[in-house]
Amino acid sequence: MHTFTVWAPEATSSVDLVLRDGVLPMHSGGDGWWSREVVEAHHGTDYAFSVDASEPLPDPRSPWQPDGVHGFSRVFDADRFQWTDSEWSGRDVRGAVFYELHIGTFTPEGTLAAATEHLDYLVLLGVEVVSLMPVAAFPGRHGWGYDGVDLYAVHEPYGGPEALQAFVNRCHEVGLAVCLDVVYNHLGPSGNYLDSFGPYFTDRHTTPWGPAVNLDDTGSNEVRRFICDNALRWFRDFHIDALRLDAVHALLDESPTHLLAQLSTETASLSEELGRPLGLVAESDLNDPQMVDPVSEGGRGMTAQWNDDFHHGLHALLTGESAGYYADFAEPGVFAKVLTQVFLHDGAYSSFRGKDWGRPVDPARHRGGQFLAYTSDHDQIGNRALGDRPALTPGQYAIGAALVLTSPYTPMLFMGEEWGASTPWRYFTDHEEPQLAEAVRTGRRQEFAAFGWDAEEIPDPQDPATWRSSVLNWSEVDESPHRELLTWYRDLLALRARTPELKDDSLGSVSVVEGPEWLVVSRGDLRIAVNLAAAEAVVPVEGASYSLLSFGTPELLGDAVKLPGHSVAIVLIR
Numbered sequence: 001m002h003t004f005t006v007w008a009p010e011a012t013s014s015v016d017l018v019l020r021d022g023v024l025p026m027h028s029g030g031d032g033w034w035s036r037e038v039v040e041a042h043h044g045t046d047y048a049f050s051v052d053a054s055e056p057l058p059d060p061r062s063p064w065q066p067d068g069v070h071g072f073s074r075v076f077d078a079d080r081f082q083w084t085d086s087e088w089s090g091r092d093v094r095g096a097v098f099y100e101l102h103i104g105t106f107t108p109e110g111t112l113a114a115a116t117e118h119l120d121y122l123v124l125l126g127v128e129v130v131s132l133m134p135v136a137a138f139p140g141r142h143g144w145g146y147d148g149v150d151l152y153a154v155h156e157p158y159g160g161p162e163a164l165q166a167f168v169n170r171c172h173e174v175g176l177a178v179c180l181d182v183v184y185n186h187l188g189p190s191g192n193y194l195d196s197f198g199p200y201f202t203d204r205h206t207t208p209w210g211p212a213v214n215l216d217d218t219g220s221n222e223v224r225r226f227i228c229d230n231a232l233r234w235f236r237d238f239h240i241d242a243l244r245l246d247a248v249h250a251l252l253d254e255s256p257t258h259l260l261a262q263l264s265t266e267t268a269s270l271s272e273e274l275g276r277p278l279g280l281v282a283e284s285d286l287n288d289p290q291m292v293d294p295v296s297e298g299g300r301g302m303t304a305q306w307n308d309d310f311h312h313g314l315h316a317l318l319t320g321e322s323a324g325y326y327a328d329f330a331e332p333g334v335f336a337k338v339l340t341q342v343f344l345h346d347g348a349y350s351s352f353r354g355k356d357w358g359r360p361v362d363p364a365r366h367r368g369g370q371f372l373a374y375t376s377d378h379d380q381i382g383n384r385a386l387g388d389r390p391a392l393t394p395g396q397y398a399i400g401a402a403l404v405l406t407s408p409y410t411p412m413l414f415m416g417e418e419w420g421a422s423t424p425w426r427y428f429t430d431h432e433e434p435q436l437a438e439a440v441r442t443g444r445r446q447e448f449a450a451f452g453w454d455a456e457e458i459p460d461p462q463d464p465a466t467w468r469s470s471v472l473n474w475s476e477v478d479e480s481p482h483r484e485l486l487t488w489y490r491d492l493l494a495l496r497a498r499t500p501e502l503k504d505d506s507l508g509s510v511s512v513v514e515g516p517e518w519l520v521v522s523r524g525d526l527r528i529a530v531n532l533a534a535a536e537a538v539v540p541v542e543g544a545s546y547s548l549l550s551f552g553t554p555e556l557l558g559d560a561v562k563l564p565g566h567s568v569a570i571v572l573i574r
Contacts, residue, residue, distance in 0.1 A: 002041035002075055006049050006059060007032050007222050008197045016050040020072075023050070032198060032222065043077035049197075057193045058150060060200075060226070064161055065137040065153045069191030073153075078237035081165040085172035085239060090276030093177060093242045094304055094369035095505055096128040097405075097493060098412035100377055103135060103158050104142055105425065105470045106415055112163040116170050123174050125418060125486075126493025130171055131179040131244060133378060135164060139190040140430025142467040144382065145181070146246065147188025147429075151230050161238075168239050177241040179281060180234055184227050184259075185213060185250035190431055198222065205252035215253035228263050232270055235278050242279030242303065249285045260291075264301025279303040281372065287343045287358025292370040304410055307371040309345060313338035314375055314403060317532065318396050324451075325352040336512045339407060339521070342371050361507070368408030369505035375400035376414040378425065385448040385458055387426030387470065394420055394481045395566025398488050398551035399530050402568045405496050406521060406528050408505045416472050418489040419482040426459050428467040437462045488551050495549050495570065501526050515539070518563075527571050529554070531563035538562050543573040 008015045009032025017024045017036045026034040026049075041047070046066075048056035058065060062073035099122055107114040112135075122130065134145030137153040145155070154161040168178045186209035187194065194200035199219035205212035214223045234240040245260070253259050264280060271278040282305040284291050293299025312329040315321060322330035328344060328351050338344050342361040350357040361371075375397075381389055392400070397420050404411045416423065427444065431437040441462055445455040459466040476482045496502045501509070501524030511522045517533035520541055527544065531537040531552075541561045547554050552567025561569055 001037065001039045002045065003035060003037045004041070004047060004059075005033060005035045006061075006197065007226075008034055008049070008051050009219060009222075010196070010198050011051050013052050014050075016053075018048040018050050018056040018072075020046050032219075041075060043075055043080060045075045046072040047075065048072045051196055054196060057196055058191075060194055060197055061152045061229075062137075062150045063152050064156075065150050066156050066160065068156065069137050069139050069149050073150075076161050078161070078165070081162060081169075083165075083169055083239065085169050088172035088239075088276070090241055090278075091128065091177040092277045092303075093129055093179065093279040093281065093410070094367070095410055095503065096177065097126055097496075098129045098131045098179065098372065098410065099125075099127040099415065100131040100133065100374075100412055101415040102133040102144070102378065102425075103155075104145075105467070106472060107474075108471055110142075110157065110471070112159040112167040116167055119170060119174050119176060122176065125490055126497060127176065127413070129177045129179050129242070131412065132181060134181045134183055134246075136183070137191075138188060140432060142428055142430045142464070144378070144427070144429075146183055147190070148183055149187045149191040149193075151182070151184075151187075152233065165238055172239065178239075179242040179244050179279065180238075180240045181244040181246060182231065182234070183246040184230075185247050186210075187213075190433060190436055200226070207250045207252065209250075212250070212252045215251060215259050216255045220255070224259055224262065227259065228266050231263055232266060235267070235270055235274070241277070242281055244281045244283065245302075246283055247285070248282045248291070248300075248302075258300060260300040260302065261295045264295050268301075281305065287345050289342075289359060289361045289366055289370075292366065304370045304372060306377070307338075307342060307373055307409065308380075309343045310338045310371070310373045310407075310409065311375065311377070311380060313344060314373075314400060315380070315390065318375075318392060318400055319390060327351055333514065335519070336514055339403070339512050340507060340510055342366070342368075342507070363507040366507065367505045368507055368510075369410050371409050372412050373404050373407050373409035374412040374414065375404055376417050377412065378414065381414065381425045382427050385451070385453050387424040387459065389417070389421065389424060392420070393566050394485050395551060395564075395568075397485055399532070399566065399568045401489055401492055402528055402530070402551075402570065403521065405492050406502050406523055406526075406570070408507060408510050410505075411496075413489075419477050419486040421472055421476060421482075423470060423473050425470045426466050427461050428459075428463075428470065429461040430467075431462065491549055499526070500524075513540075525573055527573055528568065529561045529563060529571060530568045531565060534565040536562065536564055541571060541573065544571040545574045546572040548572055 015034040026036040059073040063076035064074040104110040136148035137150035138148040201211040202214040202217040282302040295301040316329040345357040346360040521528040550569035552564040554569035555562040
C-alpha cells in the first residue's frame with residue numbers, strides 16, 4: 001500500500017493520480033494538498049499526476065524518474081536499502097580535505113557504481129570528503145547537473161536512487177564523508193513542470209534564470225517546505241554528511257527568517273536526532289561572513305562557504321592572468337591578504353562589479369575552517385571559453401597545492417588536478433528540444449565572442465564530443481610527469497594530516513612575506529618557501545634547518561633557501 005500526495009493549490013477542479021493501468025481521482029485535504037491511497041501500489045509502481053485534466057505530469061517530489069524528466073515517476077522505498085555503515089559516526093567537514101567530482105566525467109562509464117571503484121584511490125590520496133556535483137534528475141544524459149528539475153530524484157543514467165545509497169554506504173565504509181551539491185535557486189527550463197502545480201516561482205524577485213524561487217510571496221510556506229524537506233531527506237534517507245548549496249545569493253528572501261537560517265536550524269535539529277554532524281556549505285558571491293555566523297547571532301548558520309577570492313588571488317599569482325575579474329587580484333599584496341584575511345573585497349572597491357563589495361572577517365570570531373580554498377573548481381574551469389584547466393607547469397601545480405593545503409582554510413581539490421590532468425572540463429548539455437539546444441549553443445558562443453573569441457573555437461555544448469573530451473583519462477596517473485605530481489599531492493596531504501601547525505585553522509596562525517617572484521608562508525615553526533619564477537632563486541628563510549618536503553631540490557643556506565624554478569619547499573626553522 002502507498003499513499004500518494006501532491007501540493008497543487010493551482011488546481012481549479014481536480015487532481016488525478018495516473019497509473020499505468022488507469023486514472024484515479026485524488027481527494028482534496030485543504031491547503032492545496034491532494035492525496036489518494038492505493039492498496040496495490042508499492043516500491044516500483046509508476047505514476048503521474050494530472051491537474052485539471054492536463055497531460056500526465058511527474059511528481060514535484062518524485063523520488064525516481066527512470067524514463068527521464070518528462071516521464072512517469074516511480075515509487076521508491078528508501079528503507080529497503082541494507083546499510084552497513086553503522087560504525088560511521090560522521091565528520092565535521094570544517095578543515096577536512098574535499099574532493100569535488102562530477103559523476104558523469106569522473107569515469108568513462110559515468111555512473112555512481114563506477115565511481116565507487118575509485119574510492120580506495122581517494123583514501124590513499126588523503127581525501128576526507130567526496131563532494132559530488134548535483135545528481136538530481138536533469139534533462140538528457142550528459143550535463144553538469146545545475147539544470148535539474150526533479151530535485152528529489154537521482155539522475156537515472158548515474159544509476160538512480162539506490163545507486164546513490166550504495167555509493168554513500170561504501171564511502172562511509174572506507175572512511176569518506178559525502179557532500180552533495182544541491183540547487184535550490186532555480187530549476188532548468190526543460191522538464192520543469194512545477195508551475196502547473198503551484199506558485200513555486202514569483203515575479204517579486206528576478207534572477208539570472210528568470211523569476212525567483214518563491215521564498216517570501218503567497219504560497220511560499222509550502223515552497224520553503226519543499227526545499228527544507230528535500231535537504232533533510234538527503235541526510236536521513238541517503239546518509240549524506242553535508243550539502244553544498246549552489247549560489248545562495250540568488251535565494252532572494254525578505255522573510256523575517258531567511259530560508260538558509262530556517263534550513264540551518266532544521267539541519268541542527270536532525271543532526272541531534274541522528275547523532276552525527278551534518279554540514280551546510282554555501283556558495284556565496286556576497287563576501288559576507290554573516291553567512292557562517294550562527295542563527296542565534298543573526299547569521300545564516302552555514303557550516304562553511306566557498307571562497308572565490310582565495311581562488312582568484314592564487315590563480316593570478318600562479319598564472320599572471322589579469323583580465324576580467326582577475327584584474328583586482330593581480331595587484332601586489334593580494335595573495336597575502338586573501339591568505340590571512342579571507343576576502344580581498346571586504347568592503348573594498350570591486351572593479352568588475354563597479355562598487356564596494358563585501359564585509360571583513362573578524363579573526364576573533366571566525367575560523368579559517370569556515371571557508372573553502374582551492375586552486376580549481378568546476379566553475380573556474382568549465383566557465384572558461386574552452387573549459388581549459390590552468391596552464392601550469394608541474395612545479396606551479398605543486399606550488400598551488402602547497403599554498404592551499406598549508407593554509408588555515410578547508411582545502412578542496414577538483415578531480416584530476418592532483419595529477420595535472422590534461423583533459424579539459426567543458427560546458428556540455430544534452431537537451432532534446434532543438435530550439436533550446438540551439439539557444440544554448442548560440443548563447444555560449446555569443447557570450448565569449450564579446451570577449452574576442454572566434455565563435456567557431458567555442459566547443460558546442462550539445463556535441464557529444466564536448467562531453468567525451470571532459471572525461472578523466474585515468475591512464476595518465478602512471479605516466480610522467482603526472483605520476484610525480486600525484487606523489488607530491490599524496491605526500492603533502494600526509495604531511496598536513498600529521499602536522500599540528502597545518503591543522504590550526506585560526507586566522508592568526510598564518511603570515512606571509514612576498515618578494516618580487518617568491519613568497520614565504522609561516523605556520524608555526526614551518527616555512528613554506530615558494531619560487532614563482534622559472535629561473536632559480538634564493539628565498540630568504542632565516543634559520544631554515546631541515547626540509548620536510550619539497551617539489552624540486554632545495555639547498556638550505558642558513559638564512560635562505562635556494563630553489564629551482566617553479567618549486568616549493570616546506571622547511572623547519574630552528
